Amino acid sequence: MTNASPIPVVVNGAAGKMGREVIKAVSQADDMTLIGAVDHNPNYMGQDVGEVAGCGELEIPILNDLQATLVMATQEKVQGVMVDFTHPDSVYENVRTAIAYGVRPVVGTTGLSSDQIKDLGEFAEKASTGALIIPNFSIGMVLLQQAAIQASHYFDHVEIIELHHNQKADAPSGTAIQTAQQLAGLGKTYNPAKVEETEKLAGARGSVANDNIRIHSVRLPGLIAHQEVIFGATGQIYTLRHDTSDRSCYMPGVLLAIRQVTQLKSLVYGLDKIL
Numbered sequence: 001m002t003n004a005s006p007i008p009v010v011v012n013g014a015a016g017k018m019g020r021e022v023i024k025a026v027s028q029a030d031d032m033t034l035i036g037a038v039d040h041n042p043n044y045m046g047q048d049v050g051e052v053a054g055c056g057e058l059e060i061p062i063l064n065d066l067q068a069t070l071v072m073a074t075q076e077k078v079q080g081v082m083v084d085f086t087h088p089d090s091v092y093e094n095v096r097t098a099i100a101y102g103v104r105p106v107v108g109t110t111g112l113s114s115d116q117i118k119d120l121g122e123f124a125e126k127a128s129t130g131a132l133i134i135p136n137f138s139i140g141m142v143l144l145q146q147a148a149i150q151a152s153h154y155f156d157h158v159e160i161i162e163l164h165h166n167q168k169a170d171a172p173s174g175t176a177i178q179t180a181q182q183l184a185g186l187g188k189t190y191n192p193a194k195v196e197e198t199e200k201l202a203g204a205r206g207s208v209a210n211d212n213i214r215i216h217s218v219r220l221p222g223l224i225a226h227q228e229v230i231f232g233a234t235g236q237i238y239t240l241r242h243d244t245s246d247r248s249c250y251m252p253g254v255l256l257a258i259r260q261v262t263q264l265k266s267l268v269y270g271l272d273k274i275l
């Protein structure tokens, strides 16, 4: 039993699919206190966030004012955390704003470019503020990626297929980009061409990420989040696959990140770095 003050948490994107899960998880965590919920969807403005998330009244209205909510966080005894599950178009500004207010960001929103991540890292460093950018909060994906890194030492041919629901704004997924980055840097170019290829339809062979790793993106209703990493060599195929069937699978990772970011003084990228 600890006497430490609970971590004040603001959830941005609180009315969304992930935001609702975070509201439930944070409101049930003994060492955290939900102090604010932000979302720009006008349908939920002013509604109690617990009612919207389906976990009962929490007496916290959903507001469309991130800065005012961050100001509330600065008035708490201990430094607050902002969890962001919003949209690729707004996440960069949200994170900069949180850091400017001294509130530590835990970022699940994907779609940040490498330059944006670098810039946020420098901003967090200057402010001596911890920040976490986590493209995938599920332990299963970390394990898949570790197995893929292991396999990359032995296979020269690999392609990634990511499959998501059709409300996803960004492609390829943040997880697929991260996975390609993890497999790169071994000093080899994957998938050396065996023939001269012609794409009869643009995009047929997917997008090309680090070290010539191809990523293919599927978007369909009925899917949640899935990824395959397929290694090939003469006479064999090695397939790694992760399937998400419920967004609650991300919550142990989100809660861990909220706890860990309070111990950081700079930006860290990836769940694997804090396990």
Ligand SMILES: NC(=O)C1=CN([C@@H]2O[C@H](COP(=O)(O)OP(=O)(O)OC[C@H]3O[C@@H](n4cnc5c(N)ncnc54)[C@H](OP(=O)(O)O)[C@@H]3O)[C@@H](O)[C@H]2O)C=CC1
Binding pocket: 012, 013, 014, 015, 016, 017, 018, 019, 038, 039, 040, 041, 042, 085, 086, 087, 088, 090, 107, 108, 109, 110, 111, 134, 135, 136, 137, 138, 168, 250
């Ligand atoms: N890291 C991880 O493990 C995971 C990451 N994600 C990522 O999280 C992000 C959100 O996903 P998901 O919850 O499915 O998306 P949703 O669209 O369901 O939820 C996003 C919510 O944020 C709101 N929103 C959008 N922009 C802003 C803004 N600038 N300020 C405040 N609220 C805003 C949206 O409102 P409106 O609908 O009106 O636009 C919506 O209510 C995506 O980038 C997704 O890829 C998802 C799952 C796991």
Ligand SMILES: O=C(O)C1=N[C@H](C(=O)O)C[C@H](O)C1
Binding pocket: 110, 135, 136, 164, 168, 172, 173, 174, 175, 176, 224, 225, 226
């Ligand atoms: O949009 C989603 O749903 C997901 N987004 C993340 C990504 O882009 O990798 C994580 C997970 O795949 C679910």
